[in-house]
Amino acid sequence: MEARQINLALQGGGAHGAFTWGVLDRLLDEPWLEFAAISGASAGALNGAALKSGLVTGGRAGAKAALRALWERVGGVGDLRAMGWFRTLLPPVGAMARTMEQMMPVSPLDLATRVFSPYDLGPFWRNPMVPVVAAFRHDEICAHEGPRLYVSATNVRTGKLRVFGGEDVTNEAILASACLPTLFQAVEIDGEAYWDGGYAANPALHPFYDPKLPDDVLIVSINPIRREEVPQSAPEIINRINEISFNSALLRDLRAIAFVKRLIAEGTIRRGAMKDVLVHMIADDALMTTLSVRTKSAPTPLLLNTLHDAGMRAADAFLSAHAGDLGERATLDLRAMFD
Numbered sequence: 001m002e003a004r005q006i007n008l009a010l011q012g013g014g015a016h017g018a019f020t021w022g023v024l025d026r027l028l029d030e031p032w033l034e035f036a037a038i039s040g041a042s043a044g045a046l047n048g049a050a051l052k053s054g055l056v057t058g059g060r061a062g063a064k065a066a067l068r069a070l071w072e073r074v075g076g077v078g079d080l081r082a083m084g085w086f087r088t089l090l091p092p093v094g095a096m097a098r099t100m101e102q103m104m105p106v107s108p109l110d111l112a113t114r115v116f117s118p119y120d121l122g123p124f125w126r127n128p129m130v131p132v133v134a135a136f137r138h139d140e141i142c143a144h145e146g147p148r149l150y151v152s153a154t155n156v157r158t159g160k161l162r163v164f165g166g167e168d169v170t171n172e173a174i175l176a177s178a179c180l181p182t183l184f185q186a187v188e189i190d191g192e193a194y195w196d197g198g199y200a201a202n203p204a205l206h207p208f209y210d211p212k213l214p215d216d217v218l219i220v221s222i223n224p225i226r227r228e229e230v231p232q233s234a235p236e237i238i239n240r241i242n243e244i245s246f247n248s249a250l251l252r253d254l255r256a257i258a259f260v261k262r263l264i265a266e267g268t269i270r271r272g273a274m275k276d277v278l279v280h281m282i283a284d285d286a287l288m289t290t291l292s293v294r295t296k297s298a299p300t301p302l303l304l305n306t307l308h309d310a311g312m313r314a315a316d317a318f319l320s321a322h323a324g325d326l327g328e329r330a331t332l333d334l335r336a337m338f339d
Contacts, residue, residue: 022311
């Protein structure tokens with residue numbers, strides 16, 4: 001197949017980002033598919049950094065190895081690696097999530113985050129994500145070679161988005177992008193405090209408007225946009241609030257793209273004056289709606305491997321249906337999404 005370049009927009013969602021790992025793993029199997037730029041928030045920033053560093057140092061095989069190494073480190077947070085030996089004996093992750101919430105609708109951790117702050121431990125507090133991110137090398141994730149990398153974080157004081165790119169993509173920027181404020185202390189960069197990038201952009205799409213980049217933007221979505229059932233229990237309500245919060249910025253950006261595309265189609269804007277972005281999406285809402293906000297902070301090997309395999313299948317289905325559409329037409333119907 002003729003070579004195609006695309007941009008990758010990688011959502012954040014804690015441990016659910018292992019789904020994106022699976023998607024990228026499958027996309028890397030296609031030698032004709034090249035990545036021009038990557039924009040990520042939170043877990044999407046972690047995936048983006050691993051993908052770029054691996055591509056720079058070892059090509060596609062290096063990227064696959066870097067992504068696997070990343071999620072092995074994530075799975076090691078909290079000494080959860082010991083679960084691996086009885087993974088096959090456990091029920092599906094969706095059933096596990098429902099069982100956990102039925103047995104304990106509000107977990108001790110949920111209660112603790114409502115009463116205690118990460119700052120309450122003072123000098124004894126340590127960010128458990130530091131060793132996960134420390135493996136990234138600045139010269140690799142900021143290299144001129146390979147795709148451009150953009151990482152989003154939210155300024156705590158102003159609530160505004162900051163997109164780190166180029167030399168600014170440091171390990172601290174990646175930690176800031178993945179900083180959930182109920183679990184981690186804010187990350188200080190250049191005298192400013194930052195929280196998770198998903199609050200302001202999940203992920204940022206505007207870096208892709210550069211005319212030097214290709215028109216295709218492939219979004220890897222890990223937060224369900226639509227749920228058919230109205231939540232009624234307290235955990236269900238909290239979970240849906242979390243999903244809506246982390247989707248709101250993306251939906252805002254997609255609505256703006258839809259508006260520009262309509263103006264171009266109507267001739268109100270001269271074709272070429274603004275970029276006519278071709279939007280695609282890979283998602284598995286059927287699986288993600290069986291999970292919850294609680295599983296986002298529970299990176300067990302069972303969950304990570306299940307999500308990785310689901311991401312592989314979702315990417316394979318997308319390629320089977322739409323590989324020929326890349327570079328030609330959008331496959332996400334934005335008009336239907338916002339009608």
